[in-house]
Amino acid sequence: TQLLEQSPQFLSIQEGENLTVYCNSSSVFSSLQWYRQEPGEGPVLLVTVVTGGEVKKLKRLTFQFGDARKDSSLHITAAQPGDTGLYLCAGEWNAGGTSYGKLTFGQGTILTVHP
Amino acid sequence: NAGVTQTPKFRILKIGQSMTLQCTQDMNHNYMYWYRQDPGMGLKLIYYSVGAGITDKGEVPNGYNVxxxxxxxxxxxxxxxxxxxxxxxxxxxxxxxxxxxxxFFGQGTRLTVV
Structure with a gap:
């Protein structure tokens, strides 16, 4: 079983502050996805990173995949109350074959942005 | 667009009872998955399917069938x-x-077993 360690588990900040969420593993992943989940809803994909060292930006969100494809980070600049939610990283892992899209999820980071 | 639809949204079961959680998608996707999410935890894969007639176990399949x-x-x-x-x-x-x-994920089914 592949494990993804996500940190921090909880993050409570003021509007306008910056934050970073980390996702680490001892395994190499073929791709890593970041999801956002609101209460009572399913996760919604934010971004997928595939290449080691890859950086993707989505407005105020910056996602990075580690060079060795074992870790990733999500950085939010100037957080807003609308960013409040559960953020999940999820890795797709191939053991020399195909993973069929199966995802291994981190524990999640509950982000609260206060006005 | 409906996407992935799950029913019911909520259910309370007594120990020993049985039930079926329904999932349907209208996107003609071959690959489908069932995950469970416990409080404060990420999602764990229960079962998955790569097409009609083909299913396989995920990380936590015990107690479930698909x-x-x-x-x-x-x-x-x-x-x-x-x-x-x-x-x-x-x-x-x-x-x-x-x-x-x-x-693409459905909205989830919250199940309580008492």
Whole structure:
């Protein structure tokens, strides 16, 4: 079983502050996805990173995949109350074959942005 | 667009009862998945299917069964409900097994076993 360690588990900040969420593993992943989940809803994909060292930006969100494809980070600049939610990283892992899209999820980071 | 639809949204079961969680998708996706999400935890894969008639176990399959008779439907069966199965269950689907493929999730079924 592949494990993804996500940190921090909880993050409570003021509007306008910056934050970073980390996702680490001892395994190499073929791709890593970041999801956002609101209460009572399913996760919604934010971004997928595939290449080691890859950086993707989505407005105020910056996602990075580690060079060795074992870790990733999500950085939010100037957080807003609308960013409040559960953020999940999820890795797709191939053991020399195909993973069929199966995802291994981190524990999640509950982000609260206060006005 | 309906996407992935799960029913019911909420359910309370007594220990030992059985039930089926329904999942249907209208995107003609071959790949479908069942995950469970416990409080403060990420999602864990229960079962998955790569097409009609083909299913396989995920990380936590014990106590569950699935079937995939059509491309659209992927029901999850609990035969003898136990308190440890109290969780939120999510069904998901994707159209490809390629790494850059998005998985679409349903809204979840919140199950409590008492």
């Amino acid at each position: 079937s995939r008779s059509t491309t659209e439907d992927f029901p999850l069966r609990l035969e003898l409900a136990a308190p440890s199965q109290t969780s939120v269950y999510f069904c998901a689907s994707s159209y490809s097994r390629k790494p850059n493929t998005e998985a």
